[in-house]
Amino acid sequence: MLTNFILLFLFSGVPYYLYLEKRKDFSYEKTFLASALLVLVGMAILILTQAEISTIVIIVLLLTALFSLYKATKTTNLYKLSYYIMFFNIPVLLFGIKESIYYGISLLVSLFGLYLMAKYYEKNYGSANYQPITGITLVTPFAGFFLTVYLTTLALYPPFPNSILFFNAILSSTPNLLWYLIVGIIFFGNFLIAVKVMAKTVFGKPNTNVHYIDLTLRERLSHYAIFIILITLSILGFQELLS
Numbered sequence: 076m077l078t079n080f081i082l083l084f085l086f087s088g089v090p091y092y093l094y095l096e097k098r099k100d101f102s103y104e105k106t107f108l109a110s111a112l113l114v115l116v117g118m119a120i121l122i123l124t125q126a127e128i129s130t131i132v133i134i135v136l137l138l139t140a141l142f143s144l145y146k147a148t149k150t151t152n153l154y155k156l157s158y159y160i161m162f163f164n165i166p167v168l169l170f171g172i173k174e175s176i177y178y179g180i181s182l183l184v185s186l187f188g189l190y191l192m193a194k195y196y197e198k199n200y201g202s203a204n205y206q207p208i209t210g211i212t213l214v215t216p217f218a219g220f221f222l223t224v225y226l227t228t229l230a231l232y233p234p235f236p237n238s239i240l241f242f243n244a245i246l247s248s249t250p251n252l253l254w255y256l257i258v259g260i261i262f263f264g265n266f267l268i269a270v271k272v273m274a275k276t277v278f279g280k281p282n283t284n285v286h287y288i289d290l291t292l293r294e295r296l297s298h299y300a301i302f303i304i305l306i307t308l309s310i311l312g313f314q315e316l317l318s
Contacts, residue, residue, distance in 0.1 A: 078126040085117035087139040088162040103154030103203065107190050110158045111183055118168065118179050128169045130253070137166050137257060144264045148271065151206040153193035156272065157186045160229060163264055166257045167241065170248040177315070178240040181228075181308045185237060188225040188301045191294070192218070199288040205272065210281035215289040221298040223277055228305060230269030231262060236305055239312030246316075 088110070120126070140163045147159035164182050168175045193203040195218060200208055212219030228235040241262070248254060281287065290298065 078120065078124050079129050079132050082117050082120060082126065082128065083132050083135060085113045085120070086162075086165045086168065087136055088143065088158075088165075103152065104190075104194065104197075107154055107158050107186075107193075110161060111186070114161060114165070114179070114183070118176055121168065122176060133166065133169055133253060133257075136169070137253075137260070140164070140166050140264075141260070144260075144268070147268050151204050151275070153189060153196055153203040153205055156268070157189045157193065160189075160265070160268060161186055163268075164261060167244055167261055170244040170254075174240065174244040174247040174315070177308075177312070178237065178244050181236040181240050181305070181312075184301060184304050184308065185225050185228040185235075188221065188298060188305075189229070191297060191301070192222050192225065195290060195294060200285065205276040207282055208276050208285060208287075209279045210277075211287070212277055214281045214287040217290040217295055217298075219277055221290070221295075221302070223273065224302060224305070226269040226273050226277070230266045234309055234313075236308035236312050237265075239309055239316060243312060243315055 143159045143162035147156055147163060150156055150159065161182065164178075167182075168179050170178075196203045196205060196208065211222065224235075228237045231238040231241055233239060245258060
């Protein structure tokens with residue numbers, strides 16, 4: 076019971092929605108890192124305790140996930156988007172211990188890439204607001220490529236790891252009505268969020284009022300490292316699927 080309460084506190088985004096979101100002196104950047112740390116602690120507790128998650132906890136987490144989905148569709152800030160997507164995907168971590176943890180790791184890796192893109196936006200365009208920065212694939216090909224990779228991964232498109240590990244987590248779980256509901260919401264919600272962002276900033280005509288600046292060599296190396304990790308996770312996911 077205590078473990079379920081702790082996991083509910085860590086996974087539902089309570090520290091964020093009740094405290095971090097309201098603090099003016101706490102940056103979006105720090106909020107993502109703090110929220111990701113809380114989720115990592117929750118994942119560690121799941122692994123160490125092998126806890127059975129109660130149906131009530133699952134339902135509450137699903138409701139908070141829906142609230143996070145609503146918040147994600149309303150924001151145009153990449154920092155906020157990263158932790159809304161994180162909270163939205165939490166119910167997947169409850170499918171099956173091993174498989175869901177793999178998905179959680181892949182999710183955090185891809186979200187860290189999105190977090191780095193938010194830092195790039197903030198540094199070069201004054202904020203992490205992606206709305207006015209349109210058509211980046213035409214004028215900043217490296218930034219466009221990596222942002223497309225992260226959003227495609229988050230949208231659960233194969234052969235990227237999130238889709239494979241999501242499928243593995245589904246296969247490892249025991250189907251019931253709640254399970255089907257979670258699978259449908261998470262799948263279509265991730266797709267909706269990613270496509271919305273891609274339509275706004277990746278594609279379209281570049282904004283003539285914006286001075287576009289592509290990723291530096293150092294930034295590209297960081298993103299290439301994340302890309303290699305995602306490809307590695309895809310390979311591991313395929314191996315797990317075939318075993």
